[in-house]
Amino acid sequence: MKCSACSNPAVYSQKYNGRNLCKEHFVDLFEQLVKDTLFNINFVNERDRIAVALSGGKDSVSLLYVLHKILANKGIEIIAITVDEGIKGYREGTMKCARKICDTLEIDQEIVSYQEYFGFDLDRAVKEGIKPCSVCGVLRKKTLNMAAKRLGATKVATGHNLDDEVQSIMMNYLKGDMQRLIRLRPKHHRPGLVPRIKPLQRIPEKEVAIYSMIMEIFEESVECPYASQSLRSDIKIMMNRLEDQLPGIKHRTQYGHERLVELYGQRYPRINLSSCRICGEPCVGDACKACEISARIINRSSEIPGS
Ligand code: SF4
Numbered sequence: 117m118k119c120s121a122c123s124n125p126a127v128y129s130q131k132y133n134g135r136n137l138c139k140e141h142f143v144d145l146f147e148q149l150v151k152d153t154l155f156n157i158n159f160v161n162e163r164d165r166i167a168v169a170l171s172g173g174k175d176s177v178s179l180l181y182v183l184h185k186i187l188a189n190k191g192i193e194i195i196a197i198t199v200d201e202g203i204k205g206y207r208e209g210t211m212k213c214a215r216k217i218c219d220t221l222e223i224d225q226e227i228v229s230y231q232e233y234f235g236f237d238l239d240r241a242v243k244e245g246i247k248p249c250s251v252c253g254v255l256r257k258k259t260l261n262m263a264a265k266r267l268g269a270t271k272v273a274t275g276h277n278l279d280d281e282v283q284s285i286m287m288n289y290l291k292g293d294m295q296r297l298i299r300l301r302p303k304h305h306r307p308g309l310v311p312r313i314k315p316l317q318r319i320p321e322k323e324v325a326i327y328s329m330i331m332e333i334f335e336e337s338v339e340c341p342y343a344s345q346s347l348r349s350d351i352k353i354m355m356n357r358l359e360d361q362l363p364g365i366k367h368r369t370q371y372g373h374e375r376l377v378e379l380y381g382q383r384y385p386r387i388n389l390s391s392c393r394i395c396g397e398p399c400v401g402d403a404c405k406a407c408e409i410s411a412r413i414i415n416r417s418s419e420i421p422g423s
């Protein structure tokens with residue numbers, strides 16, 4: 117199998133567009149796509165200070181690496197924020213990967229934890245009967261936003277890839293939640309919230325994994341023990357099976373969603389945000405979801421003798 121752009125041996129076949137790529141052209145294309153997203157969708161500019169949400173998994177490690185490669189010589193500052201959710205047997209390994217890439221690239225890393233921000237970790241929340249992924253998502257968003265503000269970041273970059281985006285679209289679609297489906301769109305600047313960007317949003321998960329292997333920046337891949345409990349995990353399996361049968365279906369799902377947002381975006385205007393009466397962070401209503409969850413967990417724990 118030869119590369120479609122030169123005569124070198126291909127290392128990867130992009131079935132969704134019938135293209136075979138050698139190492140060099142694969143990397144070129146990957147980085148070009150990230151650049152396009154950064155400058156034409158995320159509107160990154162030289163005044164930015166970008167905080168990368170670095171879990172230590174292959175997506176965030178690749179994101180930090182490629183952003184450093186593209187942005188460092190433009191004088192755009194990059195820092196890394198690692199959130200320790202407190203998941204025993206899983207976080208230790210990814211924390212090590214996160215540390216290693218920051219050392220290699222000489223990027224400052226800030227480590228923050230749910231324990232420090234909320235007074236409990238995710239394992240304890242699960243023991244209290246809370247569903248892990250939905251709670252984890254809420255707490256992570258708040259933790260990242262607070263840490264990014266403290267560090268003076270102008271944008272938070274997350275490692276969400278095409279597969280993650282398509283899973284979110286399908287989750288809201290299958291739940292019949294049109295509001296959330298349409299609100300999955302690039303967010304405008306809102307007071308108190310550091311804008312979030314997803315520079316890998318157009319790249320399939322498989323290609324992010326290949327990039328990390330070619331660049332030799334990521335060795336082990338451990339899955340969070342709670343991942344299989346989520347609807348997202350079922351949708352991931354379904355979409356991977358469909359992509360095998362109908363190459364390009366993930367890209368078309370994303371494209372279809374962008375058209376939906378164009379057509380129906382006006383029907384779902386942005387919600388006005390207030391300040392949480394407990395923590396002061398931006399929220400919808402009286403208190404933010406993270407504070408509501410915290411109160412539930414702390415109250416339940418206090419009802420159990422000896423906890
Ligand atoms: Fe959190 Fe769920 Fe991700 Fe695990 S899989 S880190 S519980 S969101």
Ligand code: ZN
Binds near residue numbers: 392395404405407408
């Ligand atoms: Zn709050």
